[in-house]
Amino acid sequence: MDTNAAPNVTAAALAPPKPVAARSLVEAAHEAIRHEILTGGLAPGEKLRFEMLRKRFGFGASTLREALTRLVGEALVTSEEQKGFRVAPVSLEDLADLTRTRKFIELEALRESILNGDDAWEGRLVSAFHRLSKVEAKLSSGPELQQDEFEHRNNEFHHALISACPSRWLHHLHGILYQQSERYRRISLVNRVVPRDVHAEHKAMFDAALARNVELACQVAGEHIERTLSVMAKVLTAGR
């Protein structure tokens, strides 16, 4: 079969936020709505009416319904039988609990990853750190333009760190928690109040991991997560 370059999605062509081409309309709808929730275009607690979503994204009711059901599974959307869907709410308590739980999971994964890491893992890590450093340097000049790209590379770097952890279930759980954190992180990025040398923190994690120093890496990563919490907490309380 030859490659078909023509986009075969018709309804999706109407929606403004369309970063990636998806294999099915449900996937496209899922990613579009997910992006809007993560970036705040759909506010926490907001009711998700089908008529509104139809106009905004251009998908049919069944397609939207399945996309929302996926998002419920990722805990980005809540649903109550016969009463529709809502964007999952955010709160300081949830952020604190989420961060604590993520730290618990992520440090265990990091530990196992460092112990099991091979040359290929080191290669992925070096590569991801390099790409992240590049976008971090640009971020100070034009913040909003590179935010999606920064999140993507930040995600890649953190994933590379734990990518040698052999437990599929630990990865699965971490993925859920990480996506939740991303939501809070983006809130604190758009209106950042605390100046912070994130690059230095990333470099410390990178160095400790490559040196195979489990204890140091976990300590640094733990502090990194905690610091992220305190920054996000400040933003959330300041907004009130």
Add this chain to the structure above:
Amino acid sequence: MDTNAAPNVTAAALAPPKPVAARSLVEAAHEAIRHEILTGGLAPGEKLRFEMLRKRFGFGASTLREALTRLVGEALVTSEEQKGFRVAPVSLEDLADLTRTRKFIELEALRESILNGDDAWEGRLVSAFHRLSKVEAKLSSGPELQQDEFEHRNNEFHHALISACPSRWLHHLHGILYQQSERYRRISLVNRVVPRDVHAEHKAMFDAALARNVELACQVAGEHIERTLSVMAKVLTAGR
């Protein structure tokens, strides 16, 4: 409005396994299919065609589709774009990884639960242990009849143990892993090979928790989970 005792679901009346009345057809379909997967009526790896599911359960295509999407979120079903749904496969590797990860999560939740437990928690624990003990005694006579009830009360007891853990996210993650374990556990229950005093193990956990002995409770619970793994592993390898 007065209470309406008549079942308002029409299509669902055809399906044989219908334990609970659901608020929506999607929920009914979700629970019916989930039950069939957990009990083995739908085999691991089996393709889930809509025509087959329509005949078997009597729901419409969209309803089934959403129910399957929910099950994908619970990792009981896998989906590949444009190629449909399958029952999630089982394997010895997955079981080992799952058990290890569940132990990691469940012991942490148990630790926090014992430290935070109040009188209400003790009450729930005593009650759940009592109910579990009753059904355990009956289980030796008629195994198949009480299996659903045993699983239900076993679930209640293990949930009661960690119910005083304040972390919602830890509970959420534990729920995912516990449901997965239930699937393997039911396989090893129908064709059990190793005689085992499960009641004594449960009693040891119960006593240690009520005595607020964190270390002993975690040790006993850890051994309980490990022993469950070894039993299930024996069944899975014997089946080959």
Add this chain to the structure above:
DNA sequence: GTCAACAATAATTTCGAGATTTTTTATAAA
């Protein structure tokens, strides 16, 4: 003036048919 029952409106949920894609089967060439 307050509360409850009832009607009107709006939203969600469900279904079946049509469009698109994948898989299978048949045919022909090497």
Add this chain to the structure above:
DNA sequence: TTTATAAAAAATCTCGAAATTATTGTTGAC
């Protein structure tokens, strides 16, 4: 006999409308 191509069949995916349920607004009685 094997491989490639193409038609046919089967399955999934998507849509819009009908049915069910929740919400809102109004009227009437106490």
